Amino acid sequence: MSVLLDKKTPVDGMQAQLNIASRAAARFNVAKLAPPNFCNTTHRSRCLAQLRSKNNGLEKYIFLNGLKERDPSMFYSLLYDNMPEMVPILYTPTVGDACKNYSHIWRRPEGLYVSIGDKGRIREVLSTWPNLREARIAVVTDGSRILGLGDLGANGLPISIGKLDLYIAGAGVRPTSTVPICLDLGTSTKEYLDDPFYIGVRRPRPDVAEMDEFMQEFMEAMKEVFPNLLVQFEDFSTDNAFRYLDMFRDKYRCFNDDIQGTGAVVLSGFMNAARLASAASGRPLSEHRILFFGAGSAGTGVAKQLLSFFKFLGLSEEEAKKQIWTVDSKGLIAAGRQGLQEHKKFFARTDYEGPPLTNLVDIINYVKPTALLGLSTIRNAFNKDVITAMSAHNERPIIFPLSNPVAMSEVDYEEAVEWTNGKVIFASGSPYASVTRNAKTYEPGQGNNMYIFPGIGLGTLLSRASRVTDSMVEQASIALATSLDEEESAASLVYPRLDRIRDISAQIALTVIRASQNANVDNSPNLRHVTDNVLLSHIKEQMWHPQTSAELNKL
Numbered sequence: 001m002s003v004l005l006d007k008k009t010p011v012d013g014m015q016a017q018l019n020i021a022s023r024a025a026a027r028f029n030v031a032k033l034a035p036p037n038f039c040n041t042t043h044r045s046r047c048l049a050q051l052r053s054k055n056n057g058l059e060k061y062i063f064l065n066g067l068k069e070r071d072p073s074m075f076y077s078l079l080y081d082n083m084p085e086m087v088p089i090l091y092t093p094t095v096g097d098a099c100k101n102y103s104h105i106w107r108r109p110e111g112l113y114v115s116i117g118d119k120g121r122i123r124e125v126l127s128t129w130p131n132l133r134e135a136r137i138a139v140v141t142d143g144s145r146i147l148g149l150g151d152l153g154a155n156g157l158p159i160s161i162g163k164l165d166l167y168i169a170g171a172g173v174r175p176t177s178t179v180p181i182c183l184d185l186g187t188s189t190k191e192y193l194d195d196p197f198y199i200g201v202r203r204p205r206p207d208v209a210e211m212d213e214f215m216q217e218f219m220e221a222m223k224e225v226f227p228n229l230l231v232q233f234e235d236f237s238t239d240n241a242f243r244y245l246d247m248f249r250d251k252y253r254c255f256n257d258d259i260q261g262t263g264a265v266v267l268s269g270f271m272n273a274a275r276l277a278s279a280a281s282g283r284p285l286s287e288h289r290i291l292f293f294g295a296g297s298a299g300t301g302v303a304k305q306l307l308s309f310f311k312f313l314g315l316s317e318e319e320a321k322k323q324i325w326t327v328d329s330k331g332l333i334a335a336g337r338q339g340l341q342e343h344k345k346f347f348a349r350t351d352y353e354g355p356p357l358t359n360l361v362d363i364i365n366y367v368k369p370t371a372l373l374g375l376s377t378i379r380n381a382f383n384k385d386v387i388t389a390m391s392a393h394n395e396r397p398i399i400f401p402l403s404n405p406v407a408m409s410e411v412d413y414e415e416a417v418e419w420t421n422g423k424v425i426f427a428s429g430s431p432y433a434s435v436t437r438n439a440k441t442y443e444p445g446q447g448n449n450m451y452i453f454p455g456i457g458l459g460t461l462l463s464r465a466s467r468v469t470d471s472m473v474e475q476a477s478i479a480l481a482t483s484l485d486e487e488e489s490a491a492s493l494v495y496p497r498l499d500r501i502r503d504i505s506a507q508i509a510l511t512v513i514r515a516s517q518n519a520n521v522d523n524s525p526n527l528r529h530v531t532d533n534v535l536l537s538h539i540k541e542q543m544w545h546p547q548t549s550a551e552l553n554k555l
């Protein structure tokens, strides 16, 4: 049985190695040095009250980070029970602030840095990780495109930590089996190079050849040092994101969250959104027209995955491609444009030969899309004119401003509701609160890959799949789309509520395991011969659980 799988054990390993304080806390109880009226249940409420007393997101992040160090069992227990409140702090959007300021708020080592200077001895550096034997999932960033915030260099580590917290809380992956990694290759951001507190190497980023050599050595060393590891690539700048996925996906157990995870999560939300829009307009599903504003790693990854939406309806790949238009900073992407980057060529329109179309409203009036998806990092790009143009063509326009964090969102929920008279079908990358208008409450969806990667990871680990195949990712997407319960469907949601994420991750893991078996990349033969019900119970049994408050009390 895998080490991911022990249930209800207190957290130690990596935490204990890095957290002398947590051991001190354990001794504190044993030695009965607690204050006379100390009780863990009250202390739990005290911790929550302390969290809520902080004035801003970054302060809350720092508080939670400290709690994780002092008392990891309490931290995970609180996170598990309060995901809708705590996820936006540990993850998007506040993790963006934590990254930007990481060199200033840094308190202790909490992940693995592999620097460009380590080239030639990366294996040795990786071997210093405290929980070598237990390691199962690494989230690896090079800090070059953190959310929509640009090149944050070595400050990118919190994004890996935040993703892994979601694996732990959202899929029951054991904390000691997670490995947050930041590749410290320099930064092109002058502000950091000039900052006396900057924690990374002070140099510009390497050229492609040097970076490729580094990455080859890194991935080989990862496989040697952590033979059971799944690698999730996160927030690499677009060219590198595509290149390393292509270079490594058939050789190592890895996937790229921004390309594949985002593709899967948006396909899933789009399937539900298209049904709602078609119910209002009577338009056949196969006639949806999708306009992407932003054609980077995320935009292109999502567009490729959305081909499946049309293929499920019987369209060929060529026919499916015709339903998709892409826009970058130079306007509508047409095949005739000179110097198109490689990843933009696939969706470049061959049927547009006019002068460059650069204004989004003009593009909408030309394409007449049913859906507008933003992955551009351009705040407020979907202004009132844009949303009004979408409304003019659609009874219920599908508007997904997917850029993160909130400060990069193409449109805020309140405005989208206002400008469409409440008709919008909406999902954003970062969380928004519900909106009440004319006594009616509208609830936004959150189209964030956080709904997908925990289940893909869990399924990959339990099946011991040697690769993450396209079919595993696609099946994950379908499982998410069909996971809405009755109440969520009745409320016309396009994604399930976050507090159900564990159940959903289990469902996703099941389909990922089945897809790995169908692709013959699985290495857990026992799981092949059980029914889906038995497999689902097995998955749930394998999930790690933080201690409950009653269990904490017994310590």
Ligand SMILES: NC(=O)c1ccc[n+]([C@@H]2O[C@H](COP(=O)([O-])OP(=O)(O)OC[C@H]3O[C@@H](n4cnc5c(N)ncnc54)[C@H](O)[C@@H]3O)[C@@H](O)[C@H]2O)c1
Residues within 6 Å of the ligand: 145, 146, 147, 148, 149, 237, 238, 257, 258, 262, 265, 293, 294, 295, 296, 297, 298, 299, 327, 328, 329, 330, 331, 374, 375, 376, 377, 378, 402, 403, 404, 405, 408, 428, 429, 430, 447, 448, 449, 450
């Ligand atoms: N919701 C999610 O789960 C999710 C997942 C991954 C990425 N994202 C977000 O998507 C955004 C983009 O990520 P990426 O990796 O693709 O980044 P990127 O920098 O590679 O892509 C940005 C794209 O937007 C285009 N763009 C920039 N300015 C523009 C303008 N003025 N007009 C039109 N297009 C413009 C660029 O040409 C490029 O094609 C980020 O904010 C990221 O946080 C969200």
Ligand SMILES: O=C(O)C[C@H](O)C(=O)O
Residues within 6 Å of the ligand: 091, 092, 146, 147, 148, 235, 257, 258, 403, 404, 429, 448, 449, 450
């Ligand atoms: O990190 C997120 O919130 C989603 C996504 O991976 C992103 O890069 O924006």
Ligand SMILES: [Mg+2]
Residues within 6 Å of the ligand: 147, 234, 235, 257, 258
């Ligand atoms: Mg990302």
